[in-house]
Amino acid sequence: MALLQISEPGQAPDPHQRRIAVGIDLGTTNSLVAAVRHGVAECLPDEQGRILLPSAVHYPEAGSRRIGHEALAAQAHDAAHAVASFKRLMGRRRADVAGVDKLPYELVDQPGMVAVATRAGLKSPVELSAEILATLRQRAEDSFDSELHGAVITVPAYFDDAQRQATKDAAELAGLNVLRLISEPTAAAVAYGLDHGSEGLYAVYDLGGGTFDISLLRLTKGVFEVVATGGDAALGGDDIDHAVADWALAQADVDATTLNPQDRRSALIAARATKEALSDAATTEWRATVAGRDLRVAVGRAQLDAVATPLVERTLLAVRKVLRDAKVAADEVQGVVMVGGSTRMPLVRERVSALFGRPVLTDVNPDEVVAIGAAIQANALAGNAKDGELLLLDVIALSLGLETMGGLVERVIERNSTIPVAKAQDFTTFKDGQTAMAIHVVQGERELVADCRSLARFELRGIPPMAAGAARIRVTFQVDADGLLNVSARELGSGVEASVAVKPSYGLADEQIAQMLKDGFAHAEGDMAARKLREARVEAERMLLATRAALAADGALIDAAERQAIEALLQATESTARGDDADAIDAAVKALAEGTEGFAAARMNEGIRRALAGRSLDQI
Amino acid sequence: MNLSDDDFTLFGLPPRQRLDRAALDARRRELQAATHPDRFAAEGAAAQRIAMQWSVRVNEAWQRLKDPLSRASYLCEQRGVPINAENNTAMPRTFLMQQMGWREALDDAADAAAVQALDDTVAAEERAMHAQLVALLDEQGDTAAAAALVRALMFVTRFREALSQRLERLLSA
Secondary structure (H helix, E strand, O other): OOOOOOOOOOOOOOOOOOOOEEEEEEOOOEEEEEEEEOOEEEEOOOOOOOOOEEOEEEEEEOOEEEEOHHHHHHHHHHHHHEEEOHHHHOOOOHHHOOOHHHOOOEEEEOOOOEEEEEOOEEEOHHHHHHHHHHHHHHHHHHHHOOOOOEEEEEEOOOOOHHHHHHHHHHHHHOOOOEEEEEEHHHHHHHHHHHHHOOOEEEEEEEEOOOOEEEEEEEEEOOEEEEEEEEEEOOOOHHHHHHHHHHHHHHHOOOOHHHOOHHHHHHHHHHHHHHHHHOOOOOEEEEEEEEOOEEEEEEEEHHHHHHHHHHHHHHHHHHHHHHHHHOOOOHHHOOEEEEEOHHHHOHHHHHHHHHHHOOOOEOOOOOOOHHHHHHHHHHHHHOOOOOOOOOEEEOEOOOOEEEEEHHHEEEEEEOOOOEOOEEEEEEEOOOOOOOOOEEEEEEEOOOOEHHHOEEEEEEEEOOOOOOOOOOOOEEEEEEEOOOOOEEEEEEEOOOOOOOOEEEEEOOOOOHHHHHHHHHOOOOOOOOOHHHHHHHHHHHHHHHHHHHHHHHHHHHHHHOOHHHHHHHHHHHHHHHHHHHOOOHHHHHHHHHHHHHHOHHHHHHHHHHHHHHHHOOOOOOOO | OOOOOOHHHHOOOOOOOOOOHHHHHHHHHHHHHHHOHHHHOOOOHHHHHHHHHHHHHHHHHHHHHHOHHHHHHHHHHHOOOOOOOOOOOOOOHHHHHHHHHHHHHHHHOOOHHHHHHHHHHHHHHHHHHHHHHHHHHHHOOOHHHHHHHHHHHHHHHHHHHHHHHHHHHHHHO
């Protein structure tokens, strides 16, 4: 009797078949998806040939939504329910959002993260971002007529742990396997560096719709290393739009604070058009219909520059700080890469060129460069690139620490530390017989806990009762290559593993995400159980392929007994994956991972030996 | 090559204070190319976990070796004389007087130019102390004296950070 062969659509049984991986630029204003096709990275267009997907979602009525260009168009007549620039809300509470009263839509605080009040209910920025990601995923799958292996998603270098975690949650909702989160400036450098093949020190000045990033990178033989990074997560082209709108309204003798959301949005749309027009023309007209009146204000470049200068100056402060952090002079930078639509402004180009003492580099399309870089990295991570020439060594942008007595911060990992990184800090009890300890993890550069971002609160319980000061509790911080933090705590002296309960101070708990999926988040395919099973099988398939390939390449490193044990685990995983029990499949995959650790360690040692072959200890 | 190897062995460098920075950086690139988790993205959970451990170790060793002060501390520790700064707080009187003088100068500094001038003086002293560290560790083999000098340098480095923060505030105002 023939056994049924179970294979997922698009899942290649042949390990040599290319895996489709994409790069996604999830921007404040626009989002893009790109992929490497026939060896070239290119942005993928929609059916109408448009590459940019406006990061906007509109709820015309409860139960329906529009995404992208249609949503953007809806801003003109239904601003309160057409949400844009929600990237600024990721991982944030209402109090954190700058200019909250000027926004055309209403924000409401929810436990952990702010939400937007729409006629379709409260929408978290995570859900809104997931709509964009799911749309781009669909676009990619249609382009390739195949399922995606995974995606690299870009985030501003200055995004903290809460914002990054929110981005990953959005990807999970959209059904995307995140291969890596990389910072936007690094992605731009990858696209640019490989385009021009030039080694040396580069600055990436990234002024997008909502965020400003400045990064210094060194390129050497295909290794991109971030030397220092800085910026402002709440400063971007949108702020210039707001400033221009305020100025124009004042010129027209209109009190900006009296406007309804619709009129506010009209003023902003006109301001953006004015700003863009003045990149090429010397004068233009700001035109908006506000409070029933047709307003017109003449605007020249001089006026725009005057309005925008304070904001541009703020970016230059951040640039100077990063140069100091890196202990590098402005003239040591060989090239300045401009990224983001707002860098088209002549004022921005002039001021940045002046600071670095050389004309900025503008030949790469500032809208596409980040997605292109992400696609190149995604291609490499999927195992498609030959011999891995590309390596990104990134840093953590913000320091991580713990709360100590008096509401002060004890820094454990300094900003600009290369990731992945791990550091441990030892603590002790302050009362006799103390059996639990509260640990508060924060992120930021300030001295006081109150001025930093709260990431998580720990409770380490089950400490054996001892005299005060006798216990030794080791708290370990580990930041992975995505810039995400894992904290663990252990009581050393007694050798007793104590249990740890982590309560995230922000963001969505697993149950909340599960709830969103159940409530029929728009792009959730089929029901949750089917999806869980599918994902478990895909993961099992990956693990099986990877392990078999490893045995084929390096089987000689282990003895027959170990090999047999691994083969048994492979068989178990394979047969479990044919069944319907997602939890059993996950358990089998976990057992396989644990059972191959020894083999993986041996392969690593062999890999290092091979990489360093030819070098001797005495060679200096 | 072992995860438990010391930093110098890991980087194939002689265990001394004088360091070829270019060699350190080149070796780090090679090690990261062999161990970074991204290299193992398609290889499954076990390989990723091992890669993470190695990559963290490589970064830790690189971070420690590239800074002259942390490198010297590490060397003293390796040679049996840990720095133990919290328990060894006694300093020579002349040194303490110099520190107090600098602090007063910082308090009195009226503008960025004055702070910069003070920073230049302190930086020169810091360089001289580092040169002396090399002599003590690499030529004279006097680890105890080197450890004492490391403790003194920790004061000086902290003071330079205070100078840098003051300059930062004055320049961003």
